[in-house]
Amino acid sequence: MLETSIQPLVLMYHGIVSEWTALPKGREAGADLYDVPTVSFQEQMEWLKTERYSVGILNEATPFPDEHRVILTFDDGEMNNYDQVLPVLKKCGFRAYFFIIAKRIGESGYMGWDELRAMHEAGMVIGSHGFSHEILTNLMDSQVEEELCASKKYLERNLNITIDAFSMPRGFCNNKVIRMAYDAGYKHVFISDRPRALKLECLSRVAVKAGWLIKRFEQAVTGTTPAHERVIGKSKSAIKRVFGEGIYDWVRRVLVRI
Ligand SMILES: [Zn+2]
Known part of the structure; x- marks a missing residue:
């Protein structure tokens, strides 16, 4: 698969938090840098709606050109995705991708199977974010395969759906691990910044950060960073x-x- 230059804008979120949100214990260092306040998130979604962006999932029939499409993704599967994000997306009529760390399902601060089922029933796409959140480029091939395959099967078996989207844990990737993700049966692989040496097709994402005011969000979406x-x-x-x-x-x- 060769790199394709055109893709819709894909935004990467993690936690969406209000002052009452109980954050999971044992999050990675720096996770709070991506904790977008619920009020900011609401404002961002309302702006997309007002500006008539098409917010949906890949391969969805849409009359909009790629420049006017936005894909929303949420990494790590924290409970706030269910509490704070789902109601806003439902209200706006938006669909989004949620990438789940299989090992943390049901742990304190993370979504459990009931929440994931409710997400799926509401039209959201559930994807894998690896089994343990280990950086794949640090692992031996057999471990990478385990992270890719075990998480996919675990989600598929418990949710009774097909899991065909994967997001790279912590954003570290190379040609080999992306090739292995496709070999494991994933159809869409999401990364963060695209490494220059990457030859394979995958979806790079723009990280929405904690302190962004609405102006900065608009700049990210309109490409005027x-x-x-x-x-x-x-x-x-x-x-x-x-x-x-x-x-x-x-x-x-x-x-x-x-
Ligand atoms: Zn992550």
Whole structure:
């Protein structure tokens, strides 16, 4: 599969939180940088609705050109996705992707099977985010295969649906792990920033961050991100590629607040 240059804009969310939201214990360092307040999320969805963006899922029949389509994705499967996100999406008539860490289903602060079933019944797409949230590029091939296949089967067996979308845990990927995801039976693979050396087709995503005001959200959707942020984004990708997870986490903490 070769890289395709045109894709709809895909936004990547994690937690959507209000001051009463109980956050899961044992989240990864820096997870709070992506905790979008519920009021901001509502405002963002209302803006998409007012501006008549087509918000839906891939391969859906839509008269809209790709430039006017937005795909929403939510990683990690936190309970706030059910409490805070689902009501807003239902109200707007939007569908979205929810990528679940199989091992954490039903743990405190994460959705359980009942919530996942309700999501599916409401038209949301459930995808896999790996079994344990391990960074796949750090693992041996047999472990990667296990993360890809065991999570898929576990979700499929318990929800009685086909799982054909995968999002890369922590965004680290290379040609090999993406190829393995397709070999495991996934049809759509979502990443975050696209590494330059990546040859395979997959969907890159724009991360919506905790402190974004509505203006910054509009810039992300309309492709008018301020130049200094584009430079920072490129630097972060390069650091991630060269140094790996430890240094990247540190840099992310410093840069993401700019
Ligand atoms: Zn994740």
